[in-house]
Amino acid sequence: MQKISCCIRLGEVPLHLYHVTAGFLMLKRQGIIDLKIERLSKHDKNKLPYNMMEVIINDEVRVLYDLNDGYDNLLTSGQNYVNFMDTLLIDYDICFKRSFSKEYNAKLKYSNKIYPLGLNYMVTIRGNISHVPTGNDPNKEKLKKLYRMLPFSEYYNGLYNVESFENAPIKDRDPKILFMARLWDTKGDAGLNIPPSKSEERVYINEVRAKCIRLCRKEFGKQFFGGVSPSNFSNEHYTDIVIEDKTVTKRNNYLKKVKESSICIATMGLHESIGWKFAEYVSASRAIVTEELHYEVPGDFQNGINYLTFKTPEECVNQIYKLVMDDDYRYQMMVNNFNYYHQYVRPDRLVLNSLITIMKNGGDHDEANSNSLYAYV
Structure with missing residues (x-):
């Protein structure tokens, strides 16, 4: 050739x-x-x-x-x-x-x-x-x-290697559920002036993430791990859901949490994007519950096959239950994402x-x- x-x-x-x-x-x-x-x-x-x-x-x-x-x-x-x-x-x-x-x-x-092009995340070699x-x-x-x-940096390139994200599907009779997220300062990041529409989008994103975390904590108890990473904004406005142990949010520990969890939750990113977190879940062959996707990716990637969508935090909980209660369905979704990752991501x-x-x-x-x-x- x-x-x-x-x-x-x-x-x-x-x-x-x-x-x-x-x-x-x-x-x-x-x-x-x-x-x-x-x-x-x-x-x-x-x-x-x-x-x-x-x-x-x-x-x-x-x-x-x-x-x-x-x-x-x-x-x-x-x-x-x-x-x-x-x-x-x-x-x-x-x-x-x-x-x-x-x-x-x-x-x-x-x-x-x-x-x-397809799903995007911070991954390197x-x-x-x-x-x-x-x-x-x-x-x-x-x-x-x-x-x-x-190598001693928290953001060391070696922590983002291709192999760091990859994992195989697992059959788990007691599936763990994960949703770790960040919140956005509604006034914009340092030195960034954002229009009112983008400020409103950040308010929406923050509220959906917060409500999903609160509901999942209440509904699933110790089966669920979730919260938002510490920041000046989240510490001031969302104290009840800030992850207190900062070591959990470090890259190695976060990826360990992803791989330990059979069901992972995602929400809309800035500008209605499909966030990096979503691609990380697919790379790890997880079953996914996500807010509705606004953009399209190549290949046969479908709601109900590779992920389940929700419009409200209450619907998010209902979709999680579908995966929790059906071991075979959950495992098949993980297999589907394993295959999609190796073909498209x-x-x-x-x-x-x-x-x-x-x-x-x-x-x-x-x-x-x-x-x-x-x-x-």
Whole structure:
């Protein structure tokens, strides 16, 4: 098979992009692609918006990977997402979007260029190019990246390796239930001015998470573990559900809790996104109860098969009971998520699926490459 040539044009690399860069590097190490890294200068005129990355395929196909939470989170006052996205997409042949919505895309001139990328989370591999500060990274982020390289750091890159999240389905007669979350300051994060609509969204997210935790504590007792991570905001406004033992919220201990729990709960993220937590649950092959999803992912990923949805905290409790009371159903959902993870979420598979889509849509001259890639699926 002739290897596909991939050139990553690396600008600013925030945490959302680690998943994709890890995938490209895994494919290179597996001998599936040739990979070149082009580091953009700080003043490069082609600098992309936040959480986006450009990859050139076979020296001709310009691909945009958009890992943003939604369609409107980068807009400034007076902008609308239609003009923002169409202006961006005019220069690209194809775009893979984490938060993919047919409804939003229908309003775009270049909607035919957009494909769903899939679930996203902060996951990496040893030697990921994202670990090294770039000229485009803000100074604060450069310092954070250096800190993440230190093994004693709470945020050490090694704690986010692919294998750290993975787990096999289990049959558990006494299933544990988990919901650990964070709350958002409704006035915005430090140095961030947010519009009233986004402040209202944060109020909603906080209240749903808090009510779910309170109800689950009352309904399931010791079978449930949950709460919110300590912060100035949560300590002031949600004292009753703050997790007092801070060691529980550390990365290793959190992932241990996930793997010990057969049923994990998720809620809507900022900008109606599917949060990292959801992808972490799928990676660990857990049974999932989640607030309704607003975006679409590739493959056969369905309500009732891979997860159960709820609209209210009361409905969340009812859905949990369905999984608690039916061992076979719960186990089958875990198996379904194990399979989906290995086909669509693991970094190398997520990127490989995007390359297959590119080859299928790249014309007759790419048919051989496309067919050859299917050997890895």
